[in-house]
Amino acid sequence: MPVGKDADAAAVWGSLLRLFLSVQPRRFQTIAAREGITDRAIRALLHLGDGQPKPMRELAEDWLCDASNVTGIVDGLEARGFAVRELHADDRRVKLVRLTPAGVAARERIVAELAQPSPLLLQLGADDLRQLRLLLERIPGGTV
Secondary structure, three states: OOOHHHHHHHHHHHHHHHHHHHHHHHHHHHHHHHHOOOHHHHHHHHHOOOOOOEEHHHHHHHOOOOHHHHHHHHHHHHHOOOEEEEEOOOOOOOEEEEEOHHHHHHHHHHHHHHOOOOOOHHHOOHHHHHHHHHHHHOOOOOOO
């Protein structure tokens, strides 16, 4: 059983995880249903958001899944007009995936919705929220 700082870190992490898991899965399902895609496709839209086409093999590595899963996810995004596959200019065996303007717009809608704070978090007072924000900002790499 952790003690001291380790116990405190475990307790904080557990609280953050419970907060996230109490809200986000439902948000992903609601958004996915509205957009006509799967929750995994939402993650794909978020990952592809930098505007650079990505090789499907790289996506499989980044998403920790089999290439066939990437194919299914990209199929769904293409069916909604959110992504397209292109051949790599230097190696025609490599398929790249990029977001379409409709995909960029969908991603922006999704990011805006996911950025809305949990109603549970809003139960804290303004001073507590400010203190929590300041503490979380002190975590190296903890701000987006």
